Amino acid sequence: RARGIRPVILESALAGVRPIKRVIELDRRQPEFTLVFWDYLSNSVNDQRVWRGRKLLAEHRPLLKRVARKYGVQPRFLVAFWGLESNYGDFTGKFSVIGALVTLAFDPRRAKFFREQLLAALSLINDGHMSVGVKGSWAGAMGNHQFIPTTYRDFAVDFDGDGRRDLWNSLPDIFASAANYLSRSGWDDRYTWGREIRLPPGFNPEVSALDIRKPLSEWQQLGVRRFDGRDLPTVDLNGSVILPAGFNGPAFLVYKNYRTVLVWNRSIFFAIAVGHLADRINGGGPLLAVRPDNEVTLSRADVANIQRRLMKRGFDPGAADGTAGPMTRKAIKAFQKSVHLPADGFPSSELLERLRD
Ligand code: CA
Numbered sequence: 285r286a287r288g289i290r291p292v293i294l295e296s297a298l299a300g301v302r303p304i305k306r307v308i309e310l311d312r313r314q315p316e317f318t319l320v321f322w323d324y325l326s327n328s329v330n331d332q333r334v335w336r337g338r339k340l341l342a343e344h345r346p347l348l349k350r351v352a353r354k355y356g357v358q359p360r361f362l363v364a365f366w367g368l369e370s371n372y373g374d375f376t377g378k379f380s381v382i383g384a385l386v387t388l389a390f391d392p393r394r395a396k397f398f399r400e401q402l403l404a405a406l407s408l409i410n411d412g413h414m415s416v417g418v419k420g421s422w423a424g425a426m427g428n429h430q431f432i433p434t435t436y437r438d439f440a441v442d443f444d445g446d447g448r449r450d451l452w453n454s455l456p457d458i459f460a461s462a463a464n465y466l467s468r469s470g471w472d473d474r475y476t477w478g479r480e481i482r483l484p485p486g487f488n489p490e491v492s493a494l495d496i497r498k499p500l501s502e503w504q505q506l507g508v509r510r511f512d513g514r515d516l517p518t519v520d521l522n523g524s525v526i527l528p529a530g531f532n533g534p535a536f537l538v539y540k541n542y543r544t545v546l547v548w549n550r551s552i553f554f555a556i557a558v559g560h561l562a563d564r565i566n567g568g569g570p571l572l573a574v575r576p577d578n579e580v581t582l583s584r585a586d587v588a589n590i591q592r593r594l595m596k597r598g599f600d601p602g603a604a605d606g607t608a609g610p611m612t613r614k615a616i617k618a619f620q621k622s623v624h625l626p627a628d629g630f631p632s633s634e635l636l637e638r639l640r641d
Pocket of ligand 1: 447448
């Protein structure tokens with residue numbers, strides 16, 4: 285009530301609400317195996333999604349161009365986010381948003397965060413942008429771009445002028461809201477997201493990290509080229525080399541728009557998938573790097589084993605939780621350096637073998 289939400293809204297939204305057991309189960313779920321880049325990419329950027337994206341880009345081009353002019357985000361990216369977030373509106377979630385948010389605000393694990401999300405959702409209902417019975421993901425993400433309530437509240441816009449910010453049924457609102465969010469997170473439509481590259485023989489993978497940024501001219505001097513061998517573009521732009529599948533996988537040079545995608549979703553795989561899907565929607569082909577046929581999927585137990593063995597050797601990978609986050613990757617790099625291996629920071633079966641020696 286202190287936030288100006290009318291009692292009648294509170295009553296209709298909260299009367300009889302109970303915790304949803306399934307939401308807690310989904311919140312606690314941990315995958316048994318680590319996600320393999322190639323599997324993620326082939327699932328998220330498949331031919332069907334590319335083909336449909338091309339069709340939708342053509343169909344909605346006039347609207348997408350108007351949105352692009354106002355907010356400065358290229359249409360191919362708006363379609364790519366749409367494709368990844370909800371398969372172009374097919375999957376916007378089946379949970380009661382209020383029920384899910386009440387459950388997660390009640391559960392102690394991330395209560396503070398979800399309490400704020402619940403209040404934001406109630407404000408949106410209070411202001412008439414959505415209804416009490418609104419459906420979304422188990423974590424309360426909503427609409428064609430799966431915005432959490434605070435993102436919806438702060439960045440969604442009414443582009444068709446009917447007074448409501450509708451992220452389910454109004455394509456003008458849907459595209460413009462995504463574009464506004466990206467633009468205010470730092471998107472720059474003079475540039476693309478990044479590109480697949482070819483590394484020179486003897487390239488030191490230690491410089492592959494998101495926090496190492498160099499001008500393209502410097503990467504060019506280090507021998508980095510486009511995948512087909514041509515020079516890098518001669519633009520005044522910083523980039524980082526990233527190796528999402530380790531030294532033997534594909535290599536990318538990513539620009540500042542890639543970092544903006546990480547504001548939207550902090551998964552580095554998601555951010556590559558968005559860029560790659562946008563390129564393919566624009567007529568581009570599949571990645572040129574070849575998937576190795578002997579790739580071994582590590583279980584969480586394997587990753588935890590790597591972490592424990594790193595600790596025993598005096599490196600600090602953080603908790604042995606089976607998740608290879610930034611600390612673990614840094615510790616792996618330090619170990620690899622100490623034994624003169626290519627320091628890509630990537631947890632692999634070869635690395636585990638080496639740590640067992
Ligand atoms: Ca509207």
